[in-house]
Amino acid sequence: MSTIQPNIEQPVSEEMQLVRRAKRGDDQAFEELVRRYDRNVFRIAQHITQNREDAEDVVQEAFLKAYGNLAKFQEQSKFYTWLVRIAVNEALMKLRRRRPERTVSLDEEVKTEDDSLPREVADWSPNPEQLYNQAQLRDILMRTIQGLPPGFRTVFVLRDVEGLSTEETAEALELSIPAVKSRLLRARLQLRERLNRFFQKRGNGDGHRKPASGDGDQ
Amino acid sequence: MKCSEFLNELTNYLDGMLDARTKSELDDHLAWCHNCYVVCDTTRKTIEIYRNSELYELPDDLRSRLRSAIMSKCAEKRKKSDPPLE
Ligand SMILES: [Zn+2]
Numbered sequence: 001m002s003t004i005q006p007n008i009e010q011p012v013s014e015e016m017q018l019v020r021r022a023k024r025g026d027d028q029a030f031e032e033l034v035r036r037y038d039r040n041v042f043r044i045a046q047h048i049t050q051n052r053e054d055a056e057d058v059v060q061e062a063f064l065k066a067y068g069n070l071a072k073f074q075e076q077s078k079f080y081t082w083l084v085r086i087a088v089n090e091a092l093m094k095l096r097r098r099r100p101e102r103t104v105s106l107d108e109e110v111k112t113e114d115d116s117l118p119r120e121v122a123d124w125s126p127n128p129e130q131l132y133n134q135a136q137l138r139d140i141l142m143r144t145i146q147g148l149p150p151g152f153r154t155v156f157v158l159r160d161v162e163g164l165s166t167e168e169t170a171e172a173l174e175l176s177i178p179a180v181k182s183r184l185l186r187a188r189l190q191l192r193e194r195l196n197r198f199f200q201k202r203g204n205g206d207g208h209r210k211p212a213s214g215d216g217d218q
Numbered sequence: 219m220k221c222s223e224f225l226n227e228l229t230n231y232l233d234g235m236l237d238a239r240t241k242s243e244l245d246d247h248l249a250w251c252h253n254c255y256v257v258c259d260t261t262r263k264t265i266e267i268y269r270n271s272e273l274y275e276l277p278d279d280l281r282s283r284l285r286s287a288i289m290s291k292c293a294e295k296r297k298k299s300d301p302p303l304e
Contacts, residue, residue, distance in 0.1 A: 064295070
């Protein structure tokens with residue numbers, strides 16, 4: 001009789017199978033996990049440390065730590081979230097070492113009256129990224145995100161660049177969900193504000209007539 | 219709805235995490251408030267631009283160098299932690 005089936009076993013994800021094999025000592029399974037996430041860890045580490053050598057070190061150290069601590073991984077979160085947490089901590093340590101004069105912490109209190117509220121509201125060109133060549137655009141984007149405080153930058157990168165959910169970001173950074181949300185909002189608004197001067201519609205000079213928007217937003 | 223209230227919900231709005239009622243309140247605000255419309259639109263573009271930017275890609279040669287360094291250190295670690303049986 002097939003009626004109700006209590007406690008349906010969760011299917012074990014392919015990733016968790018790899019993790020379990022790695023726990024049992026299968027290094028090929030661990031290598032597969034490295035292959036899966038090394039690029040992500042590198043990007044995250046670069047964004048936090050802003051230094052290529054440090055980012056390379058972070059990739060190595062994060063995976064080695066994960067390897068050494070696999071037995072302690074409880075399998076209650078995704079392996080990737082757990083790995084990101086290790087990588088973020090390693091990256092922050094590097095950053096602190098390089099900038100001992102500034103305390104670097106993810107939960108430094110964020111001032112409420114802040115500069116993320118839009119001051120300048122100007123519309124952008126329809127395809128702002130096409131206003132520059134690739135090298136220029138990279139340079140603009142890098143310098144702009146590097147100007148954000150580490151706590152904002154990191155939330156933005158995990159959530160918007162790497163695509164972690166709000167919950168996963170909170171877990172990886174050991175922050176509350178409201179804290180992640182408020183940082184994400186500020187990070188997004190600050191980036192937007194800082195990109196304004198590169199991407200906004202140029203008045204007149206480009207030979208196009210400004211669309212009549214009705215309200216003077218200059 | 220005031221602009222500041224709109225801004226507070228902007229992240230949820232952009233991420234599509236609002237109930238239908240709040241969302242339609244925000245849509246109404248956007249329909250008449252040009253400033254919030256522009257902020258919303260350019261914030262969305264900001265996210266898209268960064269998401270597509272590939273700022274820090276790991277070059278293939280460095281990638282395989284890092285991976286073999288990691289795996290050989292893992293092997294060392296294992297040797298230390300479980301010595302061969304006598
Ligand atoms: Zn408004």
